[in-house]
Amino acid sequence: xxxxxxxxxxxxxxxxxxxxxxxxxxxxxxxxxxxxxxxxxxxxxxxxxxxxxxxxxxxxxxxxxxxxxxxxxxxxxxxxxxxxxxxxxxxxxxxxxxxxxxxxxxxxxxxxxxxxxxxxxxxxxxxxxxxxx
Amino acid sequence: xxxxxxxxxxxxxxxxxxxxxxxxxxxxxxxxxxxxxxxxxxxxxxxxxxxxxxxxxxxxxxxxxxxxxxxxxxxxxxxxxxxxxxxxxxxxxxxxxxxxxxxxxxxxxxxxxxxxxxxxxxxxxxxxxxxxxxxxxxxxxxxxxxxxxxxxxxxxxxxxxxxxxxxxxxxxxxxxxxxxxxxxxxxxxxxxxxxxxxxxxxxxxxxxxxxxxxxxxxxxxxxxxxxxxxxxxxxxxxxxxxxxxxxxxxxxxxxxxxxxxxxxxxxxxxxxxxxxxxxxxxxxxxxxxxxxxxxxxxxxxxxxxxxxxxxxxxxxxxxxxxxxxxxxxxxxxxxxxxxxxxxxxxxxxxxxxxxxxxxxxxxxxxxxxxxxxxxxxxxxxxxxxxxxxxxxxxx
Amino acid sequence: xxxxxxxxxxxxxxxxxxxxxxxxxxxxxxxxxxxxxxxxxxxxxxxxxxxxxxxxxxxxxxxxxxxxxxxxxxxxxxxxxxxxxxxxxxxxxxxxxxxxxxxxxxxxxxxxxxxxxxxxxxxxxxxxxxxxxxxxxxxxxxxxxxxxxxxxxxxxxxxxxxxxxxxxxxxxxxxxxxxxxxxxxxxxxxxxxxxxxxxxxxxxxxxxxxxxxxxxxxxxxxxxxxxxxxxxxxxxxxxxxxxxxxxxxxxxxxxxxxxxxxxxxxxxxxxxxxxxxxxxxxxxxxxxxxxxxxxxxxxxxxxxxxxxxxxxxxxxxxxxxxxxxxxxxxxxxxxxxxxxxxxxxxxxxxxxxxxxxxxxxxxxxxxxxxxxxxxxxxxxxxxxxx
Numbered sequence: 079x080x081x082x083x084x085x086x087x088x089x090x091x092x093x094x095x096x097x098x099x100x101x102x103x104x105x106x107x108x109x110x111x112x113x114x115x116x117x118x119x120x121x122x123x124x125x126x127x128x129x130x131x132x133x134x135x136x137x138x139x140x141x142x143x144x145x146x147x148x149x150x151x152x153x154x155x156x157x158x159x160x161x162x163x164x165x166x167x168x169x170x171x172x173x174x175x176x177x178x179x180x181x182x183x184x185x186x187x188x189x190x191x192x193x194x195x196x197x198x199x200x201x202x203x204x205x206x207x208x209x210x211x
Numbered sequence: 212x213x214x215x216x217x218x219x220x221x222x223x224x225x226x227x228x229x230x231x232x233x234x235x236x237x238x239x240x241x242x243x244x245x246x247x248x249x250x251x252x253x254x255x256x257x258x259x260x261x262x263x264x265x266x267x268x269x270x271x272x273x274x275x276x277x278x279x280x281x282x283x284x285x286x287x288x289x290x291x292x293x294x295x296x297x298x299x300x301x302x303x304x305x306x307x308x309x310x311x312x313x314x315x316x317x318x319x320x321x322x323x324x325x326x327x328x329x330x331x332x333x334x335x336x337x338x339x340x341x342x343x344x345x346x347x348x349x350x351x352x353x354x355x356x357x358x359x360x361x362x363x364x365x366x367x368x369x370x371x372x373x374x375x376x377x378x379x380x381x382x383x384x385x386x387x388x389x390x391x392x393x394x395x396x397x398x399x400x401x402x403x404x405x406x407x408x409x410x411x412x413x414x415x416x417x418x419x420x421x422x423x424x425x426x427x428x429x430x431x432x433x434x435x436x437x438x439x440x441x442x443x444x445x446x447x448x449x450x451x452x453x454x455x456x457x458x459x460x461x462x463x464x465x466x467x468x469x470x471x472x473x474x475x476x477x478x479x480x481x482x483x484x485x486x487x488x489x490x491x492x493x494x495x496x497x498x499x500x501x502x503x504x505x506x507x508x509x510x511x512x513x514x515x516x517x518x519x520x521x522x523x524x525x526x527x528x529x530x531x532x533x534x535x536x537x538x539x540x541x542x543x544x545x546x547x548x549x550x551x552x553x554x555x556x557x558x559x560x561x562x563x564x565x566x567x568x569x570x571x572x573x574x575x576x577x578x579x580x581x582x583x584x585x586x587x588x589x590x591x592x593x594x595x596x597x598x599x600x601x602x603x604x605x606x
Numbered sequence: 607x608x609x610x611x612x613x614x615x616x617x618x619x620x621x622x623x624x625x626x627x628x629x630x631x632x633x634x635x636x637x638x639x640x641x642x643x644x645x646x647x648x649x650x651x652x653x654x655x656x657x658x659x660x661x662x663x664x665x666x667x668x669x670x671x672x673x674x675x676x677x678x679x680x681x682x683x684x685x686x687x688x689x690x691x692x693x694x695x696x697x698x699x700x701x702x703x704x705x706x707x708x709x710x711x712x713x714x715x716x717x718x719x720x721x722x723x724x725x726x727x728x729x730x731x732x733x734x735x736x737x738x739x740x741x742x743x744x745x746x747x748x749x750x751x752x753x754x755x756x757x758x759x760x761x762x763x764x765x766x767x768x769x770x771x772x773x774x775x776x777x778x779x780x781x782x783x784x785x786x787x788x789x790x791x792x793x794x795x796x797x798x799x800x801x802x803x804x805x806x807x808x809x810x811x812x813x814x815x816x817x818x819x820x821x822x823x824x825x826x827x828x829x830x831x832x833x834x835x836x837x838x839x840x841x842x843x844x845x846x847x848x849x850x851x852x853x854x855x856x857x858x859x860x861x862x863x864x865x866x867x868x869x870x871x872x873x874x875x876x877x878x879x880x881x882x883x884x885x886x887x888x889x890x891x892x893x894x895x896x897x898x899x900x901x902x903x904x905x906x907x908x909x910x911x912x913x914x915x916x917x918x919x920x921x922x923x924x925x926x927x928x929x930x931x932x933x934x935x936x937x938x939x940x941x942x943x944x945x946x947x948x949x950x951x952x953x954x955x956x957x958x959x960x961x962x963x964x965x966x967x968x969x970x971x972x973x974x975x976x977x978x979x980x981x982x983x984x985x986x987x988x989x990x991x992x
């Protein structure tokens with residue numbers, strides 16, 4: 079059971095907290111201490127809005143161990159509005175067809191269980207932006 | 212020193228870095244590695260490597276992560292450079308170092324980073340034990356419930372039987388390591404211990420007790436190497452050169468080794484290294500051996516020629532392994548007190564030899580150290596990697 | 607660096623080897639390579655493997671284990687790992703070892719056993735090649751990550767799914783003639799179109815099969831081999847290695863294999879050749895999208911036009927750039943940590959004239975490219991007759 083690992087990642091998983099590079103202003107997710115763009119130190123916290131759009135997506139039927147109970151599920155690469163991309167499951171799809179470019183917003187959902195005691199693991203998932211009826 | 216030199220082209224140490232070893236629950240594997248790599252780059256005056264050699268054994272099992280080479284290169288901001296992981300159980304760091312030496316010797320690169328990293332604390336409990344036992348033969352040893360401590364315990368019992376070692380004959384290894392660690396602010400355990408502490412320690416796998424065994428925890432060490440003909444290290448530190456690098460193997464399972472107490476692979480590895488450097492045991496000023504279990508320290512000393520077979524334990528009992536003794540070992544605490552970071556050990560050893568040779572070991576300094584040897588073990592001596600480093604100005 | 611030659615090769619068929627241990631498979635290929643080279647003992651044994659360290663039931667210290675099995679007492683040995691790029695990385699390490707002058711004989715053996723674990727465990731094992739924290743934790747399997755790339759690629763360049771079929775048809779046709787291949791039945795374009803979706807838009811015939819297997823090569827200094835008489839002397843003309851971001855979502859450009867471009871350029875420069883001089887290409891067709899992207903990044907065709915090489919027949923044995931000549935990953939199979947060495951064995955066999963029914967007419971320059979993850983680590987090698 080990877081308790082400490084899940085705990086370390088909580089700010090990213092629950093709140094989409096990343097970094098902004100103080101040198102070149104690039105937004106970084108997840109935090110990584112060295113800016114991937116300009117290569118200099120970047121440790122300033124930055125709060126992402128949670129909004130983005132679908133860059134690509136697919137549906138997983140043959141799930142890896144630990145995720146079988148949830149198959150089939152849809153996984154996507156999301157381009158956050160601030161620039162970085164993330165890998166995440168899509169949720170609350172309902173009848174809505176997903177397309178490349180669909181606007182989405184972050185929500186926090188269960189992504190699995192860990193260990194025999196079934197520690198619940200939560201993280202960001204993305205859902206289509208709700209439109210007024 | 213007699214006939215010193217090297218079979219290797221000039222390979223210099225540009226910078227070193229390491230983290231304290233411990234249970235770093237709050238740090239990820241990649242951030243621990245980055246700490247060490249950043250320290251080495253700073254130590255080298257900001258030099259960027261062209262390739263990354265990673266020594267690690269447990270990430271696939273405990274962190275569900277292979278592909279550490281690119282992970283760490285990317286995380287360090289060196290996207291694009293070549294990178295791969297080298298594994299030989301506890302000797303992973305040593306074989307990574309060896310491959311870096313060969314790559315530099317080929318001339319295809321000038322500056323490389325070797326980083327040893329291990330993170331045990333992504334998991335707790337029996338899965339960690341199972342992962343550590345994977346250094347033994349999975350089908351014929353581990354499946355029987357044999358642990359690394361049990362392997363060492365088997366060897367130790369046989370050794371005591373053959374060489375008539377008195378009770379507590381191995382205590383000196385533990386006492387010396389802990390005494391040395393008092394002078395190392397980055398050691399895991401910094402308190403000296405007494406014979407009574409050793410004598411009353413609980414059994415781990417008898418006759419091996421708790422103080423015969425090193426604590427294994429998280430840590431990373433990094434070393435930046437360059438080809439001397441293309442890049443001279445800047446700054447005022449004494450340049451350190453790698454004189455020798457040699458890896459040898461033996462059967463994986465203890466029961467398959469024709470002469471387990473002969474520590475055959477270590478004998479071959481140390482012998483090759485000394486031949487490359489044109490040196491003998493008496494030329495070595497300090498020996499960072501792999502004292503993950505005290506029996507291995509005794510066997511390493513014997514197989515490298517510092518003591519006759521069966522007499523290695525005496526070096527510890529008679530104080531010869533202290534910082535002022537004939538052959539100082541574990542000078543900053545060794546695996547026993549500085550801590551053992553699994554596959555990262557070989558790089559920790561090299562870094563500590565560099566610190567000693569450059570006079571940067573603070574209170575743990577071995578006086579006038581000019582030549583140091585590092586040796587790490589995979590399994591019960593199934594893979595052994597030995598390196599000899601020396602002050603380049605004294606050759 | 608002194609020039610390095612490939613002296614011998616060995617391989618096992620790729621398949622489900624229930625009755626064989628990993629170490630015995632490795633030993634078989636290693637000993638065959640030594641016999642093929644007429645030698646007894648290497649100076650160093652380099653093992654490439656991806657999954658042996660992944661729990662449960664993991665095995666570390668494979669170098670020592672395989673060395674012991676082969677009776678190579680005391681030899682230098684270790685394992686190198688770069689996910690599915692392990693084989694190429696191991697070959698490169700062997701080239702550096704022999705090229706340095708410090709080692710005279712390197713034996714590189716790639717081995718993988720992966721068909722006896724339940725598929726969820728195998729899938730989780732393959733997912734360790736991705737970023738555990740930001741990719742794998744969210745559930746995408748390795749196929750899913752490639753599916754994300756393929757879908758975006760189709761979106762940007764307008765290719766229909768059936769346009770990728772030629773890669774699979776070609777690979778299967780070649781695999782049918784290779785006794786070592788996992789899959790030996792030819793397929794038709796109709797089979798491709800009708801194959802079931804595995805992870806949309808990737809279907810079953812876009813995906814290479816896993817398998818168990820081992821392949822080995824012997825490297826020596828080229829000057830040890832006098833050309834003329836018998837087998838042509840095959841030398842390593844170029845070797846390149848590069849990485850990109852580990853996570854797919856961190857790529858500057860998801861649809862460009864930057865590490866393939868970079869490592870291929872290094873290899874081309876060393877060999878003093880360009881894409882036009884390559885007679886055949888053992889590329890990393892783990893998925894048909896990877897084949898297309900590899901061809902583009904290496905400069906064999908323009909960006910976004912990879913499938914065109916398939917549609918035009920350029921990739922066939924009779925075409926201007928044969929690929930997957932002995933089945934490729936798609937039909938020969940993909941025993942992940944061993945694949946990179948299988949590629950080298952296949953290039954060498956072509957150049958030696960020893961490729962059996964897959965033999966191309968007198969090739970002189972062959973290229974092999976091995977990819978770790980979905981483009982994160984890429985090794986490119988060019989071999990030629992000298």
